[in-house]
Amino acid sequence: MRWRLPPNVGSLAAGGMRLAIAGILGVGLATLNASIVINAAGALAITYLPAFLSRDWGIRLSPSLTLWVTAAVLLHALGMLGLYDDLWWYDHLTHTLSAMLVAAVGYAATRAVDEYSDAVYLPHRFLFVFILTFTLAVGVLWEVLEFFTRLAADYFGIEAVLVQYGLSDTIVDLVFDTVGALIVALFGTKTLSGVVDALHQRLEDARTERPQ
Incomplete structure (x- = not known):
């Protein structure tokens, strides 16, 4: 439902x-x-x-x-x-929600391409693995961005725009990124079916409008 x-x-x-x-x-x-x-x-x-x-x-x-x-x-x-x-669990909550959004974007875009192109076939098991891998890849990029933002802030003596507390914090963040991706992979794909259909239709419209 x-x-x-x-x-x-x-x-x-x-x-x-x-x-x-x-x-x-x-x-x-x-x-x-x-x-x-x-x-x-x-x-x-x-x-x-x-x-x-x-x-x-x-x-x-x-x-x-x-x-x-x-x-x-x-x-x-x-x-x-x-x-x-102030709240030890707050970062875990926001990382989980953000990871769910990233996973949703990755799933919807990939599923739309799968439906659009006859040359692409993505089994459901692959999509499950893809959602996890894509979300973790984005999570790693975000952690790298946080790290260099923190270094730049320390170098220039200004307040960091993004919060980063060290290696252990990064590992925990990636764990909760995985939790968010799993929630989408296991329970969120039906919720995203409307977005997948809209993206697929957009691709079809673009192909129709393309000069022959």
């Missing part, structure tokens, strides 16, 4: 979360905290991604998926206010 929300409820909840992120951005500007400003501004931009996909690409996300995206970036923005330091 798919998790569905009435359209109005999802839109109102996502709008409320967007306002909360805007408030966090305001806090960052008021306190001249660059890490809060940059992370909140990025989170706020991501909340408009579903509307962009719908308007310019014809890919409509369900209210539950839109809420999922908005909640993930809101929690990250909140973490920059100090929750990452």
Whole structure:
């Protein structure tokens, strides 16, 4: 059974979360905290991604998926206010949610290409492994970005935009990235079927519009 929300409820909840992120951005500007400003501004931009996909690409996300995206970036923005330091489990939560989003993107794009091209055949077992591998690869890239961002911040004597606490923290982050990927691989593929169909249709439309 798919998790569905009435359209109005999802839109109102996502709008409320967007306002909360805007408030966090305001806090960052008021306190001249660059890490809060940059992370909140990025989170706020991501909340408009579903509307962009719908308007310019014809890919409509369900209210539950839109809420999922908005909640993930809101929690990250909140973490920059100090929750990452104050709550030991908070980083694990945000990494799991973020990994679920990465896994969802990887699955939907790959499955759409599989349906679009007769030359591509991806067994379900391969897709399961692919979701895990893709998510961990992105997770490793993110950890490398955090590491070099931290080094740059220390070198220039400024506050780090991204939080990184060392090798043990990186390993734990990758463990929870794996948890997020497993949740999508085991339970989330049906929820993403609408996105897969929309991406597949977009590819078909592009092929039709291509000059012969």
